[in-house]
Amino acid sequence: MDASKEDIPYREEISSISELLPCRESQIKLLLSLFGEREFMTLPSFFLYGHTATGKSAVTNSILKTCKLPHVLVNCVECYSSRFLYEAALNGLYACRESGRPDMPIKCENMNDFVRLFRQTCSELHLQNETVYIVLDKAERLREMDANILPAFLRMQELVDGNVCVILLSEIVWEKFRCGTGFLEPLIVHFPDYNKDELLRILVRSAPAEYPLDFYQMYLNLVLSVFHMVCRNLSELQHLAAINFKKYVEPIKSGEATENDSRKLWKNFEPHLKKALQTVYLREVSSTQWEKMLEESDVGKMITQQGLSSRTHVELPYYSKYLLIAAYLASYNPAKSDKKFFSKHSDKQKKKLLKKQERTNNHMLGPKPFPLDRLMAVFYAIVEGKVAPTANIFMQITSLVSVHLLAQVAGDDQIDVPKYKCLVSLDFIKSVARTVNFDVIRYLYDFV
Known part of the structure; x- marks a missing residue:
C-alpha cells in the first residue's frame, strides 16, 4: 500500500477511536492502515500481545465495529475445547450479517470440517468478497489444544482460499507459541504498558x-x-x-x-x-x-x-468465592450442560433437557472431577466484571485446596492437566453465593 493512501481512508475512524481509547494512537493507525478497505486482501494473521489491560481487545473490537468489518470474536478461555472453539467461530459468523443465529446451531468436530463449513457459511452469507476477521482472545490457550489448531489458524487464508484474517490476542510473547516448524509467521504488534x-x-x-x-x-x-x-x-x-x-x-x-x-x-x-x-x-x-x-x-x-481480619461475613476473598462457586457447578453439572448455562450463543429456548424424573440426580451421585480449564471457563463466565486468568487467580485455587474446600484428584493419563472436585455442601455454596448476589440454583442442572 503506498504512503499516500496509508491513512486517508480511515482518517475519521482514527480520530474517533483515538478519542475513545487514548494513548493507543500508534497501534490504531497501524492496524487501520494494514486492514485497508473491506474488499481488500489483508495479511493472513496478526499477533497482538501485551500485559493485561493494555488495550489489545478494546482497540481491536473498536476498529472492527467502527469500520463495520465482518468479524467473529472468540474467547479461548470460555471455549476451552477445540469443538467449542470451532462452533463459536462458525455460529458467530451470522452476526456479521445481522442474521442473529442459524436455524440450527452448526456442529463441528475437527479442523477439516471447520474449513469446509467456514467456506460454506461465508458463501451463504455472501461474505466471499469481504475480509472476514477471526479474533481469538486469550490465544495462549491454543497451545493446550490439538497441535494442528494454531498452525491451521495462521494459514486460514490459504486453507479456505478466501479473504480471511486471524487476529491472535495474547499476554505472552510470540516466542512462547513456537513448538515446531511449519508456522506461518504473523505480523506482531506490541501493546506496551501505560506509563x-x-x-x-x-x-x-x-x-x-x-x-x-x-x-x-x-x-x-x-x-x-x-x-x-x-x-x-x-x-x-x-x-x-x-x-x-x-x-x-x-x-x-x-x-x-x-x-x-x-x-x-x-x-x-x-x-x-x-x-x-x-x-x-x-x-x-x-x-x-x-x-x-x-x-x-x-x-x-x-x-x-469486623472486616479483613475477623471476617464475620466475608469468609473468603472475593474471587475465591466465585472460584468455589464455579468449582461446585463444574462438579455437579454434566459437561454437556455448560454450553446451555454459560455460552453467549446458546439458544436456551430451543434446547430441551430431559424431564427431572428421567434424569439421574447428580447431587445423589456426589461431586465429579473436572479439569482446570473447565473450572476457569465457568469462572470466567460467571464472575462480576472482566477478570484475566493471572497467577493471583491460580494461587487462590491452591488456597482453596489447602483449606479443604477443593480437592485435587489424580488425572487419568494427563499429568500436566490437574483435576479437582468440590467438597462443600449445597447449603454452604448457597451461603457463599448470597454474599456476592449470585443465584447458584439457577445454574444447577438438577434444579432446572
Missing part, C-alpha cells in the same frame, strides 16, 4: 461532574503515587480510584475541609489508602461490599474490628 502520565490521562476521563477537574486530577496523583509501583493494571487502578474517592472527599462533605485543604484531605485519606493497598489484585470484598463498609462506619475501625 504514569498515560494512566493519569485515561483515569481523569472518569472525573465526577460535581468536582473540578483539577481537584480529581490531584486525587489521582495521590492514588498513583501509592499504587503505581505495585500495580500497572489499568482495570485495577480504575477500580481502586472509583471505590476510594468517597473516602477522599468525606471531610469536604462533612464540612471539616475544603477542596483546597490538600494536607487535611491527605491526612484523613492516607491510612485508608494503606489498607486498600493490601487488596490489590486479591480483593477481599466486592465493590458494593466495600462501599457499604464505608457508609456504615469508619473504614479503619471497620477493617480492624
